[in-house]
Amino acid sequence: MPGIGSRRGPTKGDQRERALLDAARVIFRDKPFGQVTIDELASAAGIARSGFYFYFESKQAVLAALCDQVIGENDKEMAEWLASDGLDREALRRGMAGALARWRVEGRWMREAFHNPDPGPEVLQIRERLTADGCSAVSRRIERDARAGLTVDGPPALLASMVLNLRISTLADAFANPGEHTDDELLDTLTDATLRLLYGVVPESGVRAVPEEITAG
Secondary structure, three states: OOOOOOOOOOOHHHHHHHHHHHHHHHHHHHOOHHHOOHHHHHHHHOOOHHHHHHHOOOHHHHHHHHHHHHHHHHHHHHHHHHHOOOOOHHHHHHHHHHHHHHHHHHHHHHHHHHOOOOOOHHHHHHHHHHHHHHHHHHHHHHHHHHHOOOOOOOOHHHHHHHHHHHHHHHHHHHHHOOOOOOHHHHHHHHHHHHHHHHHOEEOOOOEEOOOHHHHHO
C-alpha cells in the first residue's frame, strides 16, 4: 500500500510522451526540421506511427512542446537577475551563459522555432507567449529600476522587447557561425550591450556614460 502522502509516479503514457520529446530533441539537433518524418520520430521513441498521433497532432506540435520546455529552462536561468535590482552584471551573465550553452547544442531546431518568421501556427503560439511573458518579466524589473532613477528613458515594454530580440538574434547567429567568437566574447558583449541599452552605463564601473563632447565642455 502506498504510504500516506505519496504521489503518483509518471504513467506509461507520460513516459512515452517524454521519450518522444527526448528523441525529437536529439534528431532535431542534427537534421533540418523539414527533413524529419513522423516515422523517424516514432521509431526513435520506440513507438508505432499510430502511437505518435496519440500524443501529438503533428511534427510542429512536437516542436511547440520543445519550445515550451525551453521557456521553462530559460525562466529558471534568468530568475536570479529578474529578482535583483540594478545592473547585477554577474547574475545577468550567468543567465545568458545558460542560454548560450543550450543554443550551442539545440540551435538547429531553436532557430526554426524562435528565428524563423513562419514556424507554423502551433510554434508561433508558443513563441508569442514566450515574447509576452518574457517582456512582462523584464518590464517589471525595468519599472522597479526606473522608479529608482536607474534606467534610461523609454517605455519599459519597448525596452524589454529590444532586450529579448537582441538576445535571440545574437544567440541564433552564434549557432549559425560557431567559430566567429568565443563564448566569453559573446557573453561579455551581449551582457554589456543589454546593460547599456537599459541603464546607459559602463557596466564595469557603474558610471553613467556621458558623450565626450559634453565632458569636454
